[in-house]
Amino acid sequence: MALATAAALCAALPAAAQSSLTLFGVVDLSAQHIRGDGHLTRLESGGLNGSRLGFKGQEDLGGGLAASFHLEAGLSADTGRGRPNSIGNVIETPGDFISFNRRSTVGLMGRFGEVRAGRDYTPVADNHTDFDVFGNSGVGDSSLLTQALAIGLVAGRGVRTDVRASNAVVYVLPADLGGFWGYGMVALSEKTRDDEPAGFLRGDGGHRGIRLGWEGAGLNMALAYGKSILSFQQDLSNIHFGGTYTWNDLQFFGQLSRERTTIAEVRHTNDAAALGVVWTLGVQAIKFQVVNSRIKRTGMESMRATMYSAGYDYNLSKRTALYGAVSYIRNNAAGTFDLGVPVMPGQNASGVQVGMRHAF
Amino acid sequence: MALATAAALCAALPAAAQSSLTLFGVVDLSAQHIRGDGHLTRLESGGLNGSRLGFKGQEDLGGGLAASFHLEAGLSADTGRGRPNSIGNVIETPGDFISFNRRSTVGLMGRFGEVRAGRDYTPVADNHTDFDVFGNSGVGDSSLLTQALAIGLVAGRGVRTDVRASNAVVYVLPADLGGFWGYGMVALSEKTRDDEPAGFLRGDGGHRGIRLGWEGAGLNMALAYGKSILSFQQDLSNIHFGGTYTWNDLQFFGQLSRERTTIAEVRHTNDAAALGVVWTLGVQAIKFQVVNSRIKRTGMESMRATMYSAGYDYNLSKRTALYGAVSYIRNNAAGTFDLGVPVMPGQNASGVQVGMRHAF
């Protein structure tokens, strides 16, 4: 039973556009070849945009008020399975099956802005994604360096609130503030007592974050801060500033990020910076980015890496694109940054991908 | 791709209304503070109605016959995860991911009534829900007392057919019986041999239930009986009588329930009663309910509790409501009834919630 062209039909019905129900998604697959200490050829989901299936809707309540919901499941399109979620923001569930791990919220919006609750992106993760040339997807994903501590890529086990947080309440500022915009999040720990689940204390799994930006004159820039509470590693904090500037066919990207946490009683500070550009030529886009990261560790040698990435997109339509990208990570003697295949300290990593993204 | 306003469009097409495909759901989240032996502040799914996502449809086959299907997945909207289901009606699966745990049926209806098969609510669980002021949702849920043995809240591990049963065949009486209505269910055990899975015998996991009601003159009342087969605890039976009476803006609710089972060779009998009222004032509703439960145990002191609950709903539309509720459980010296945070025997429990429900 086809639901075809409901969208087309609805375009002719302005009155009804106030309330909506939308089924949407992305299926994005690429062939990747990754080199580290060994190599891997794989079909991978989400080279350009994360594969997903979602349901969202909005209801006009009158008087400027609207209710909305948003349920969005991440997919591993190469296997038909889902993506990891978490139990209580502290224990990762495997991506064997489907959950609405990307977003699961209900909200109320009006002149006061928007209040929503559920599972959502953290404000600081949004800052990383929006100011990365590659949108934190595929082999060029800058968060492999800039969020290395939160993701747990190079040391320790990271946090489960590195990208999204469950049990969260989000407040979004109203739209008309002279170019200023922003939102904040408080995610609850929901632990009833210490050591339940084992190894965690009351408060663990909580997250607080805020993001404030300004957009105008071709510029969009924002400062974000997030703190993930994990008592045994004295929490993980991340402050991130990013921006884009659009000039004719060129869009420039910049990021500055500092992550701090304690792993096995060693203080880690990850200072990272990135610069990039996207050159749009009609349906084509050419992308470059350089990312540098240095993780200082008390009493130990710093881990450093520089990541060079280039990409090319060919848009067959607004919804469908063919794309390719290459990426190279140069580690210092202690660095173990990788692209999916682990490396020995000091070893370099590289990756190449060719794929197709279809959105619906 | 928007499916927006398909509903609106379809309203103008009476002929097509006979066959339908519907996407529906609820996202309901509340902030709760629960006190027991310790306390917990949490974002919780389903304070007013269980969060869910479903697909259902009906096909007109002519001659008064219609085929239908119903697939409905429970959601933990605070995390985007699913809700528990069961393997063979005896082993609980965690709610980490999504399944159509709420309902998964195919059916055929005609003048003879309806026959459907799959996973569905048990008749006796429906009686508990329909005659509870709070619809068995949130802090005021009377089933925390009335179904304490089936849910396994205060003793033993309960049964997996406390609310729904898999492998079930349901027969529903036809609509026009002078106000009488009813249905029955037989759910199969599907065990091939004893001790597979370990600890269970052939027949375990089976369920039989029936519900008969009468509606008219502002009154709706029904008697229901259900028996869950678990040989090692000599089965769990529940007989429940409930009713509502509507008088102007007031709707009165009443319940009488008896559960019986054997846990660790001790016979348990849970006699419970509830009285409640809902006062509807335009878009607002005010709710009160008192529930009393006494679990008699051979050779041991009875566990008793009284639960006092009050609620307030403000309906922004038919689909969207803001709500609040408070609940207090007073245990006797042996009572361990709680609201989500375990209590020591004799300790009291309390809970408060403020939330929003959006249906689509």
Next chain:
Amino acid sequence: MALATAAALCAALPAAAQSSLTLFGVVDLSAQHIRGDGHLTRLESGGLNGSRLGFKGQEDLGGGLAASFHLEAGLSADTGRGRPNSIGNVIETPGDFISFNRRSTVGLMGRFGEVRAGRDYTPVADNHTDFDVFGNSGVGDSSLLTQALAIGLVAGRGVRTDVRASNAVVYVLPADLGGFWGYGMVALSEKTRDDEPAGFLRGDGGHRGIRLGWEGAGLNMALAYGKSILSFQQDLSNIHFGGTYTWNDLQFFGQLSRERTTIAEVRHTNDAAALGVVWTLGVQAIKFQVVNSRIKRTGMESMRATMYSAGYDYNLSKRTALYGAVSYIRNNAAGTFDLGVPVMPGQNASGVQVGMRHAF
């Protein structure tokens, strides 16, 4: 919010038919009684067609090009749970929850044919299904004999690429080749190193397959080959030839299949053949099939079985059918082929089912 009759509306819009978004599925449940070494009465999903829920769409890109996606989740409609999938084509995940295990692909089609990637049916499994009177569903499913080694029914643990493969790239020949049609698949192993996961080598989980057919003059026939790579059992290969011939109300089915693999250092060869007929009488269909299988094992007695099956379908509409089927398996002294309840060597098996299938 109803999505009803979007299909009906769209039929009137030829221009829009080029791009589509379709929600589809099947809920199929039957009561089965199976006999082996013991017996089992169960409600089972998929007696006529596998229960499923899917989302698919196509986008016209102009110039004869089109992009498409297809996400299809298998359901156990008797419990509302999902169906097994695999991790890396080597480890089975249980069917506790939902994944798009049946198919998860994105593709591009044009005059060159179609290229798609993701998780999909293997070509040789399609040959088994298309030329089985019972479509590899329910008690008459011929693959219980013809794919006994791949499924792991009678010996060893089979392969996880017996029906579908993840991490696959598929190429489909264009449509107009004078009746010839075909497609091929390469599925990647994606193992980075030996013994990760434990017990598997690099290359394990890979699959290669091809299927070539010709259709015309009432005849449809195809040859297919598939090879699943599992080093510890010297791979599993399957060559299968099948065809159907339609003559008035009768459709004849034939299959010839050879599976080869090594289990515990013993070479197994499964030679199977099947003959069947479907007699269509208006809305009714009567089905018969005989399947014979012989598994030769180096230095051991062969396992042989003959399966006799009959079925009857009554189509209430194109989407809804009532059906019944019976099946009987006669094993030789070493044979252990069964219908869902294990048998002792030489014991026979039987099964009967009565059910309803509803598609949407």
